[in-house]
Amino acid sequence: RAGTLARRYGVPLVCTPGTRAALNDKHSRGITIEELPAGQQARLGTIEVQSLLCRTMPPNQLATPSPQQAQPSDWRLTWEAGTMD
Numbered sequence: 001r002a003g004t005l006a007r008r009y010g011v012p013l014v015c016t017p018g019t020r021a022a023l024n025d026k027h028s029r030g031i032t033i034e035e036l037p038a039g040q041q042a043r044l045g046t047i048e049v050q051s052l053l054c055r056t057m058p059p060n061q062l063a064t065p066s067p068q069q070a071q072p073s074d075w076r077l078t079w080e081a082g083t084m085d
Contacts, residue, residue, distance in 0.1 A: 006031045
């Protein structure tokens with residue numbers, strides 16, 4: 001979806017190197033992709049982008065497991081954007 005929105009509005013897709021590696025040619029064709037390591041911030045015009053790690057949960061698991069229960073496969077890289085004040 002992010003690639004579709006970036007293409008539609010003519011803006012770059014900002015993602016972590018891990019997410020970039022997971023993108024295939026179909027999703028990245030015709031867009032500019034900027035890599036931003038997890039935990040880093042960048043400013044694109046009036047938009048500030050912060051890369052972060054996001055917890056993913058199996059659909060049948062409602063409670064968040066303790067860090068001791070979490071598996072490396074439970075984590076994926078993602079990004080979020082917010083307007084600067």
